[in-house]
Amino acid sequence: MKKLLFIIFVCSAIAVHSQVAVSTDGTQPDNSAMLDVKSTSKGILIPRLTSSQRNAIASPAAGLIVFNTSTGTFDYYSGTAWLKLGTAMTAGNSVGDMLVWDGSQWKPANFKYFYADKDGDSLGNHFSQIFSTVKPAGYVTNDCDPDDDHAYYGNLFPNTYYIDADGDGHGSPTGTTIQLCYQPTGYSANNNDCNDSNPLVYPGAPEISDGIDNNCNGIVDETTTFYLDSDHDGYGNPAVSIQSCYPVPTGYVINNTDCNDSQYYANPGIFVEYCDGIDNNCNGQVDEFQSIIFRDLDADGFGDYNSPMIWQCGNPIPQGYVIYPGDCNDNYASIHPGAPEICDGLDNDCNGIIDDNYSVVMTYYRDQDNDGYGNPNLSITALGCVPPPGYAKVGTDCDDTNPARHPGADEFCNGIDDDCDGLVDEAPTKDGTAYYQDLDGDGFGNFFNMVLMCSILPGWSATGGDCDDTNPSIHPGAVEICGNKIDDNCNGLVDEAGCQ
Numbered sequence: 496m497k498k499l500l501f502i503i504f505v506c507s508a509i510a511v512h513s514q515v516a517v518s519t520d521g522t523q524p525d526n527s528a529m530l531d532v533k534s535t536s537k538g539i540l541i542p543r544l545t546s547s548q549r550n551a552i553a554s555p556a557a558g559l560i561v562f563n564t565s566t567g568t569f570d571y572y573s574g575t576a577w578l579k580l581g582t583a584m585t586a587g588n589s590v591g592d593m594l595v596w597d598g599s600q601w602k603p604a605n606f607k608y609f610y611a612d613k614d615g616d617s618l619g620n621h622f623s624q625i626f627s628t629v630k631p632a633g634y635v636t637n638d639c640d641p642d643d644d645h646a647y648y649g650n651l652f653p654n655t656y657y658i659d660a661d662g663d664g665h666g667s668p669t670g671t672t673i674q675l676c677y678q679p680t681g682y683s684a685n686n687n688d689c690n691d692s693n694p695l696v697y698p699g700a701p702e703i704s705d706g707i708d709n710n711c712n713g714i715v716d717e718t719t720t721f722y723l724d725s726d727h728d729g730y731g732n733p734a735v736s737i738q739s740c741y742p743v744p745t746g747y748v749i750n751n752t753d754c755n756d757s758q759y760y761a762n763p764g765i766f767v768e769y770c771d772g773i774d775n776n777c778n779g780q781v782d783e784f785q786s787i788i789f790r791d792l793d794a795d796g797f798g799d800y801n802s803p804m805i806w807q808c809g810n811p812i813p814q815g816y817v818i819y820p821g822d823c824n825d826n827y828a829s830i831h832p833g834a835p836e837i838c839d840g841l842d843n844d845c846n847g848i849i850d851d852n853y854s855v856v857m858t859y860y861r862d863q864d865n866d867g868y869g870n871p872n873l874s875i876t877a878l879g880c881v882p883p884p885g886y887a888k889v890g891t892d893c894d895d896t897n898p899a900r901h902p903g904a905d906e907f908c909n910g911i912d913d914d915c916d917g918l919v920d921e922a923p924t925k926d927g928t929a930y931y932q933d934l935d936g937d938g939f940g941n942f943f944n945m946v947l948m949c950s951i952l953p954g955w956s957a958t959g960g961d962c963d964d965t966n967p968s969i970h971p972g973a974v975e976i977c978g979n980k981i982d983d984n985c986n987g988l989v990d991e992a993g994c995q
Contacts, residue, residue: 742856
């Protein structure tokens with residue numbers, strides 16, 4: 496009878512608590528476990544079956560585990576077959592792959608694009624596509640039908656495209672290829688990349704001194720001839736050159752067509768002649784045309800094209816005018832033709848291109864979440880002011896896997912440092928409770944100085960409505976004093992009936 500009562504008690508306890516602990520120390524089961532077995536000296540026995548006994552189990556549930564005494568392995572039922580615990584992935588699989596069951600083993604899901612073939616001519620419509628592991632009825636694997644309403648009308652011919660893993664516009668000669676009529680994302684029409692894992696390596700890339708064949712010509716760190724550009728007009732002196740790797744040495748350019756490397760406004764790119772006694776356009780003639788002068792508001796020596804005035808050579812030039820035009824911002828003396836181009840988001844040298852200093856070596860930071868802020872611990876050096884794809888100019892991201900977390904982001908009451916300032920849930924927040932600044936400490940805050948906070952701070956109140964936050968005697972509910980001509984209780988009335 497005692498044994499029966501004990502069994503009833505245990506069963507009742509199990510039914511009530513829905514969790515079971517088997518232990519020698521009387522501890523309760525972990526909240527995450529239906530069954531929690533604890534011991535420091537004994538193990539747990541899984542049912543032991545031969546292969547024949549295991550296979551004879553009727554309708555096994557997915558996840559059922561037994562110890563197979565025929566093979567000496569732990570086996571589990573996948574839902575369609577018995578498999579050994581710890582079986583290695585099929586060759587070629589990687590952690591994170593999406594897997595599908597082929598009847599005998601798990602294999603990677605092979606997703607492909609399929610294109611609708613409405614007119615049944617075995618040619619698909621590029622603009623009607625799906626991404627699937629299985630080709631649906633009415634779909635094909637090519638995208639060469641520009642008119643899917645009429646069979647065999649205006650059909651295109653497929654091209655071979657090559658995987659472009661590093662996104663530099665040059666495909667891999669040994670990687671995946673695809674036959675399509677339209678170039679897919681992530682593929683290139685060429686296969687001349689000698690290193691498809693590095694976006695700074697491709698045919699025609701600048702050869703920099705880094706021990707790598709950047710331009711895929713089979714030579715590492717070969718030199719290029721650069722010409723001195725003393726006047727910084729973009730045209731080099733053919734008589735003065737050096738041999739160097741990229742980046743372009745400071746003060747040098749790749750061409751050698753300047754006829755006067757001491758004058759900015761003397762080069763083959765100038766199409767007018769100025770009254771300056773110089774052969775400006777390098778045609779062998781001096782001041783051969785009527786000239787124009789230009790207004791120069793910022794006195795940087797370069798005028799505004801939009802403020803010209805016809806002028807005859809030999810006449811004195813009026814104050815505030817200059818003979819040379821080309822200033823793209825006549826309000827800033829640091830911006831004009833020939834000014835140094837720096838990475839500041841402005842067209843400093845007025846050539847129509849912003850931040851086109853391709854000789855500067857910059858450090859860029861891996862921006863995995865594409866929020867404009869990079870990982871301070873993962874950086875590369877690259878030429879130019881524009882970071883390569885997947886990189887950012889600043890390395891101040893505190894979580895490069897979450898695009899919502901970066902400097903300047905909104906702070907939320909979530910236990911996370913959203914704005915990367917080293918503080919968690921600090922005010923102001925985007926989703927907190929409204930609190931009002933209470934300067935006079937009377938328990939009522941100023942409606943016009945409200946901040947959302949995760950928790951109240953000293954000097955703030957959850958109640959607003961104070962009409963004078965410099966006087967602790969004035970607040971909602973205060974006694975209205977007669978004759979002082981003050982709205983003591985902040986109800987919008989002064990010395991109203993009932994005052995004291």
